[in-house]
Amino acid sequence: MSKEWILPTLGALIFWGFWGFIPKITTQYIEPKSAIVYEVIGAMIVGMIVLFSLQFQPDTHPKGIVLAITTGMLGLLGAFCFLNAVSKGAVVLVSTLSALYPVVTICLATFILGETISIQQGVGIALAVLAIILITA
Template structure:
């Protein structure tokens, strides 16, 4: 796969996630985090239906794949709820920066469960990331 094959999608994801980190601050100025989560889920459902209809996608069926996909939805939705509570009480810049460090969890789980190596560079990056949280929240 060439760089251009994935880069445009990564840029679109970056933009969408940037908006995803910003819109909740506006939403929770007017409605509770629980209410915001319900409307966020409705928005996600709309995207899912559009993908199913417009693209003509038929989901694949595999018990382990479905289990992990459902766990992804549960973890993501609970994360979104906690994010909404955090952003309704804190500064968007600090909350978004803190929660954007989620790859640290992914790297640690990949190391412990999937036995993926952690490079010195990644280890130093995680230390810097944790230091950033302390500096931003202090």
């Protein structure tokens, strides 16, 4: 099995780690509604760099476009909720609880895509749910 997924996964880990930390400091200076506007500008900068790398010719399949736009909207709504949460609560708790979003993803992948979960993975998910209970108690 190819291990080409490891480096980008580590990149996501690092980028999302900073993504979860910086908003706590940001919301000490500006309100979450303003912060989300500047986050969009940051996302647009990255998007423009990628668009240049594609020589302004991204794929144009209608379903793919709708799904990608939906993903962007969901991601931004999640970021906005996160900004509001860290502006009112401890980043240690907010980041830990929100970082358990893969439980939702795993459930969707299992029920909609028919992906399977091993017993070991199921135990891990159960422990993540237990972590939610312990963190919020």
